[in-house]
Amino acid sequence: MSAATESQDRSQDGSQRRLNVGLIGAGNISGQYLQTLNRLEDLNLVGVADLDLDRARQVAEAGGAQGMSVDELLASPEVEAVINLTIPRAHAETSLAAIAEGKGVYVEKPFAATVAQGQQMLAAAETAGVVMGSAPDTVLGTGVQTARTAVDAGQIGTPISAVATMVTAGHESWHPNPDFYYQPGGGPLLDMGPYYVTSLITLLGPVASVIGASSALRTEREIGSGPRAGEKLPVSTPSHITGALIHESGAISTLVMSFDGTASQAPPIEVHGTEGSMAVPDPNHFAGEVLLARDRDGWQPVETAGGYIQAGRGYGLADLLWSGAFDGDPTLGRAQGALGLHVLEVMAGVLTAAETGASVTISSRADRPSAVPLDPR
Ligand SMILES: NC(=O)c1ccc[n+]([C@@H]2O[C@H](COP(=O)([O-])OP(=O)(O)OC[C@H]3O[C@@H](n4cnc5c(N)ncnc54)[C@H](O)[C@@H]3O)[C@@H](O)[C@H]2O)c1
Known part of the structure; x- marks a missing residue:
């Protein structure tokens, strides 16, 4: 235990x-x-x-x-x-x-x-x-934790890879003070990446090294709501980032984090293993349906099996x-902060790798957090 x-x-x-x-x-x-x-x-x-x-x-x-x-x-x-x-x-x-x-x-x-x-x-x-x-x-809710339970139970066999996709038009459409999203320390990866990277580590374990590529082809953004609506903001951090995370286990996650699209139909996270594939719900939410494909029956819903139900x-x-x-x-x-720091180092590593074109070794270590049993609280 x-x-x-x-x-x-x-x-x-x-x-x-x-x-x-x-x-x-x-x-x-x-x-x-x-x-x-x-x-x-x-x-x-x-x-x-x-x-x-x-x-x-x-x-x-x-x-x-x-x-x-x-x-x-x-x-x-x-x-x-x-x-x-x-x-x-x-x-x-x-x-x-x-x-x-x-x-x-x-x-x-x-x-x-x-x-x-x-x-x-x-x-x-x-x-x-x-x-x-x-x-x-959010990773402690029933969505990611049900996926975690399925991975731990061997439902997809040995995990081999994952793909995490977050493509939106950017938070300036609804956030009245969106300045920090387009400054260093913001951007889609540092802002939304924590949900995805924390989920990937919860599912596949810590990350050993990363590579990446990024762009900021839109040089200004317009505030869409609130008293500053219509005001233009300069962009000083990448707004589209792609990364590959090489987990200690050898599994590889591909990450696409972008404020430079309109919408996406890609599942937030897919995980593929030797025996099956799994679709994981939006890691920015606590709950959602997990789907599993193990054979020719196609995608089947997975019964809720882990996480804080009321999170x-x-x-x-x-x-x-x-x-x-x-x-x-x-x-x-x-x-734990140790996990928060590991996630931050992974994301910063992807940004550095995108700048330099070189692979970045991740020095911090965080244990894969223990699974949350189904908890009514
Ligand atoms: N807005 C969201 O949907 C959302 C969702 C999840 C997480 N977060 C995270 O939560 C944090 C806050 O986001 P937000 O959207 O609420 O931002 P916000 O700009 O709406 O609010 C931040 C508040 O912090 C105050 N503040 C700033 N510096 C301070 C300081 N040194 N001492 C005391 N107060 C200070 C500001 O006056 C402001 O009231 C960020 O880290 C963000 O990534 C935001």
């Missing part, structure tokens, strides 16, 4: 404590976190902070918590863990400040804007002995809590 599974059993006997949580970054995605925080009793929201205090107060009110400045939240002895929903280039500064106050951190993806910053965050958390967790947690954004932190990460061993649980 894995450590995560053992500690889940422990939490089900009622010994689980509540975790007092502070949220930093009251922007677009904070509403989805509030839904989870308002529903899960084990996560107790006590404070919300943002550079924009009015925004912090609004979100705090919706979550039954106090709005405050970042300094106040970090100084609060009540806050045990920080959910960091700031923009990617602020992830390191805000996470390091929280760690310095002895607080655990669960940070949105991508783990950091650069690998060096990510390494600094993980090292600081290790030295301080605090939890350093990382999104995405929503924030379950990565709940999983760390339920796995015992806040009870003395911060390395317990699945949505």
